Amino acid sequence: MTDAAIATTATGRSTWERLRSHRDWMGFWFMLPAAGILILFLAYPLGLGVWLSFTDAKIGRSGSFIGLENYDWLSDDKIFWGSVFFTLFYTIFASIVKFALGLYLALLLNKNLPMKALLRSIVLIPYIVPTVLSAIAFWWIYDSSFSIISWSLIKLGLIDNYINFLGDPWNARWCLVVANIWRGVPFVAITLLAGLQTVSPSLYEAATIDGASRWQNFRFVTYPLLTPIIAVVMTFSVLFTFTDFQLIWAMTRGGPVNATHLMATLSYQRAILGGNLGEGAAIATAMIPFLLAAIMFSWFGLQKRKWQQGGDND
Amino acid sequence: MASVDIRDVRKAYGATAVIHGVNVDIKDGEFVVLVGPSGCGKSTLLRMIAGLENITGGQISIGGRVVNDVPPKERDIAMVFQNYALYPHMTVYDNMGFSLKLRKADKAEIEKRVSQAADILGLKPLLERYPRQLSGGQRQRVAMGRAIVRNPQVFLFDEPLSNLDAKLRVAMRTEIKELHQRLKTTTVYVTHDQIEAMTMADKIVVMHDGIVEQIGAPLDLYDRPDNMFVAGFIGSPAMxxxxxxxxxxxxxxxxxxxxxxxxxxxxxxxxxxxxxxxxxxxxxxxxxxxxxxxxxxxxxxxxxxxxxxxxxxxxxxxxxxxxxxxxxxxxxxxxxxxxxxxxxxxxxxxxxxxxx
The missing domain is CATH 2.40.50.140 (Nucleic acid-binding proteins)
Structure with a gap:
C-alpha cells in the first residue's frame, strides 16, 4: 500500500464525499425544485405586490417609495369601502347558502338513489363549465330585454315589466350572489359527499338501535364526523369566493356605478386598466388580512378536535 | 329479559331468497349461537331480529310481542357489531351513555348506569378516552358496555370477536360467557367459528344456505348430528x-x-x-x-x-x-x-x- 492510500484511509473520505452521501444534503436537493417553484411563483409575486403597494408605480414607470400614502388615500375612498362591503356581503351570503345547499345535496346523493352515478355527475356540471361561459349564460338570463326569468314571470302574469336585473345596484348584487352559488355548490356538495362516504354505515345502525331518530342521527353522528371536512371545504369555499374575479368581470365589470366591485375587480381596474399599479397593489394587499382571518378560523377549528388525533395511549 | 320467537322467517332481496323459512325458539335468558359458513344467512337473521333488515315473510316476536313492524329503537334490544361501531368523536363515557342521553335520562341516572357497566367490564380508567386511544380488546369491551348500559331485553352479537387476535379472542369468549352468567340476559350471538359456538352456547343453531340444519345443545350436535353438514361443521379437526x-x-x-x-x-x-x-x-x-x-x-x-x-x-x-x-x-x-x-x-x- 502506498503512503497516499494509507493517508486517505486514515482521514476517511474527503469532506465532499461525506457531504455527498449525507441524507440532509440529499434532502436539500430533492426539496430545491419545489422551493424554487414556490419562491418564483408565489413568494416573489406576493412580495412584489406588497412592495408595489408602498410605491407610486404606474404602468411604464417604476415608482418610488411613498410609504402608506396609497393606504391613506384608500381610507378616504368610498368606492374602495364599497368594494370591501360588497366583497364581504358576497362572500358571507354565497358561502352560507353554498354550505347549506351543498350539505343538503350531499346527504341526498349519499342515499341509494336510482342512477346514483349519473346524478352525481350532473351535480358536477356547473363546476366543470368554464366560469366565463357560465357567466355569459347568466348574463343572458339576467338580460334586461331578453331575460328568460322576466319572460316567464310575465307569461305567468306575475309581473308587468321586464326586471332590470343587472342595472339596479341591489338587483345586481343579488344576481351575482346567485350565480356564484350556482357555480360553487358542486364543489361543496361533492367534497362533503366524499366525507359522508367515509362514515361507516354501522355507526348509523348503532345509533338507530340506540334510539336515534333521523335528525338525531344527523345531529350526533353525521355532523360531528363531518366537521373536519366541513372546515376544510368551507375554508376553500370562502377563499375562492373572496378572491372571485371572473364571474363579476364577465357579468357586470363592477357596475352599475361600482356597486358590484369586489376588491379583486377594483384592484384590477385601478392597476391594469387605470395604470395605477401602486394603488391597485394596495387594494390587493388589503385582502390579505381578511384571507388570513378565514384561514386562522378554520385552523383553530381543526385544532380543537382531539378525537381525530388519538394514536397515543396516554 | 324476554324470549325470542322466530316463526317461518324468510328474507329475499328482490328475487333472490337468502333465508328460506327459519324457525327458532329462544327461551328467556338463553345464550343462543347462530353458526354457519359465510353467506349462510346468520347475520341477516340477526339483523332482522334487530330491525335493521325488513322481514320478507314470517314473524319475529320478542317477549311475546310481534316486532315485524316495530322500529329498532322500540324493540328494546342492544347490539354489538363486528367492527364495534363506536362513535369516534365521543369519549368512552359518552359512547356508553349515548342511548340514555337520547332517551333524555337525567345526568345522575346516566352517570350511575355508565359507572355500573364500567365496573362490570373494568372500563373505569378508560372513560375519558376516545375510541382511537383504545386497543382492540378495550374497544370490544366498550361496545359491550354500551349494550349493558341500556339493560335491554335481548343482546345481539354480530361476530364480535372476529377482529381480535387469537389469544384475546379466547379471553373475551370467557368474558362474554361470564357476563351472560351474571346478567342472564337473553343473547343471540352470531359467529362462523364453531369453537366459539361450542364453548359459549346453551343452544346452537347451525345454518347453511339460508336454512337451519340443526338446533341443539353443543354436545348434542357433537354426539348426534342430524346430517353430514352438521357433522362436518361441528368439531375440529373436522369429521x-x-x-x-x-x-x-x-x-x-x-x-x-x-x-x-x-x-x-x-x-x-x-x-x-x-x-x-x-x-x-x-x-x-x-x-x-x-x-x-x-x-x-x-x-x-x-x-x-x-x-x-x-x-x-x-x-x-x-x-x-x-x-x-x-x-x-x-x-x-x-x-x-x-x-x-x-x-x-x-x-x-x-x-x-x-x-x-
Missing part, C-alpha cells in the same frame, strides 16, 4: 367421511370402505347389507390398535398434548388425533381402530344420518 358399503363379518356388522378399509360398527340399520353409506368418524375417536385397519401415514404433526396424523386409505385422506405419543414416519403403515359406538352413518344421497 372424516369415508364412502363404502355395509356388510357383516362373523355375524357382526362392519363397514367396508371403497378403499378396502374395514371397520366394525355397533348398530347397523336393519336389512342393510350391501347398502352404500358414508361413514363418519371423528379424528379424536381414532386410536392406534394392532388389530385395526391399515392406513398409510402421510404427515405427522405433533402438538404436545396430542398428535395429529394425516393418513391415506386408497385415495382418501383421513385425519387421526391420537392422545398417545406415536411418531410414525411418513410412508409407514399404521393400524387404527375406533369405538364402534362412536361412528356415524349417513345416507350418501341425502346426507341425512341413518337411524340405527
Amino acid at each position: 372424516n367421511f369415508l364412502r363404502g358399503k355395509l356388510g357383516s363379518e362373523n355375524g357382526r356388522s362392519v363397514f367396508k370402505s371403497d378403499s378396502g378399509l374395514s371397520l366394525p360398527i355397533a348398530r347397523a340399520p336393519a336389512a342393510s347389507d350391501g347398502k352404500p353409506v358414508v361413514l363418519g368418524v371423528r379424528p379424536e375417536h381414532l386410536a392406534t390398535n394392532g388389530d385395526g385397519a391399515a392406513v398409510n401415514v402421510v404427515v405427522v404433526e405433533p402438538m404436545g398434548s396430542e398428535t395429529q396424523v394425516v393418513a391415506k386409505t386408497g385415495d382418501q385422506e383421513m385425519i387421526c388425533l391420537f392422545r398417545d405419543r406415536v411418531m410414525p414416519s411418513p410412508g409407514e403403515t399404521i393400524r387404527i381402530a375406533c369405538d364402534p359406538n362412536l361412528v356415524h352413518l349417513f345416507d350418501p344421497d341425502s346426507g341425512k344420518t341413518l337411524a340405527a
Whole structure:
C-alpha cells in the first residue's frame, strides 16, 4: 500500500464525499425544485405586490417609495369601502347558502338513489363549465330585454315589466350572489359527499338501535364526523369566493356605478386598466388580512378536535 | 329479559331468497349461537331480529310481542357489531351513555348506569378516552358496555370477536360467557367459528344456505348430528367421511370402505347389507390398535398434548388425533381402530344420518 492510500484511509473520505452521501444534503436537493417553484411563483409575486403597494408605480414607470400614502388615500375612498362591503356581503351570503345547499345535496346523493352515478355527475356540471361561459349564460338570463326569468314571470302574469336585473345596484348584487352559488355548490356538495362516504354505515345502525331518530342521527353522528371536512371545504369555499374575479368581470365589470366591485375587480381596474399599479397593489394587499382571518378560523377549528388525533395511549 | 320467537322467517332481496323459512325458539335468558359458513344467512337473521333488515315473510316476536313492524329503537334490544361501531368523536363515557342521553335520562341516572357497566367490564380508567386511544380488546369491551348500559331485553352479537387476535379472542369468549352468567340476559350471538359456538352456547343453531340444519345443545350436535353438514361443521379437526358399503363379518356388522378399509360398527340399520353409506368418524375417536385397519401415514404433526396424523386409505385422506405419543414416519403403515359406538352413518344421497 502506498503512503497516499494509507493517508486517505486514515482521514476517511474527503469532506465532499461525506457531504455527498449525507441524507440532509440529499434532502436539500430533492426539496430545491419545489422551493424554487414556490419562491418564483408565489413568494416573489406576493412580495412584489406588497412592495408595489408602498410605491407610486404606474404602468411604464417604476415608482418610488411613498410609504402608506396609497393606504391613506384608500381610507378616504368610498368606492374602495364599497368594494370591501360588497366583497364581504358576497362572500358571507354565497358561502352560507353554498354550505347549506351543498350539505343538503350531499346527504341526498349519499342515499341509494336510482342512477346514483349519473346524478352525481350532473351535480358536477356547473363546476366543470368554464366560469366565463357560465357567466355569459347568466348574463343572458339576467338580460334586461331578453331575460328568460322576466319572460316567464310575465307569461305567468306575475309581473308587468321586464326586471332590470343587472342595472339596479341591489338587483345586481343579488344576481351575482346567485350565480356564484350556482357555480360553487358542486364543489361543496361533492367534497362533503366524499366525507359522508367515509362514515361507516354501522355507526348509523348503532345509533338507530340506540334510539336515534333521523335528525338525531344527523345531529350526533353525521355532523360531528363531518366537521373536519366541513372546515376544510368551507375554508376553500370562502377563499375562492373572496378572491372571485371572473364571474363579476364577465357579468357586470363592477357596475352599475361600482356597486358590484369586489376588491379583486377594483384592484384590477385601478392597476391594469387605470395604470395605477401602486394603488391597485394596495387594494390587493388589503385582502390579505381578511384571507388570513378565514384561514386562522378554520385552523383553530381543526385544532380543537382531539378525537381525530388519538394514536397515543396516554 | 324476554324470549325470542322466530316463526317461518324468510328474507329475499328482490328475487333472490337468502333465508328460506327459519324457525327458532329462544327461551328467556338463553345464550343462543347462530353458526354457519359465510353467506349462510346468520347475520341477516340477526339483523332482522334487530330491525335493521325488513322481514320478507314470517314473524319475529320478542317477549311475546310481534316486532315485524316495530322500529329498532322500540324493540328494546342492544347490539354489538363486528367492527364495534363506536362513535369516534365521543369519549368512552359518552359512547356508553349515548342511548340514555337520547332517551333524555337525567345526568345522575346516566352517570350511575355508565359507572355500573364500567365496573362490570373494568372500563373505569378508560372513560375519558376516545375510541382511537383504545386497543382492540378495550374497544370490544366498550361496545359491550354500551349494550349493558341500556339493560335491554335481548343482546345481539354480530361476530364480535372476529377482529381480535387469537389469544384475546379466547379471553373475551370467557368474558362474554361470564357476563351472560351474571346478567342472564337473553343473547343471540352470531359467529362462523364453531369453537366459539361450542364453548359459549346453551343452544346452537347451525345454518347453511339460508336454512337451519340443526338446533341443539353443543354436545348434542357433537354426539348426534342430524346430517353430514352438521357433522362436518361441528368439531375440529373436522369429521372424516369415508364412502363404502355395509356388510357383516362373523355375524357382526362392519363397514367396508371403497378403499378396502374395514371397520366394525355397533348398530347397523336393519336389512342393510350391501347398502352404500358414508361413514363418519371423528379424528379424536381414532386410536392406534394392532388389530385395526391399515392406513398409510402421510404427515405427522405433533402438538404436545396430542398428535395429529394425516393418513391415506386408497385415495382418501383421513385425519387421526391420537392422545398417545406415536411418531410414525411418513410412508409407514399404521393400524387404527375406533369405538364402534362412536361412528356415524349417513345416507350418501341425502346426507341425512341413518337411524340405527
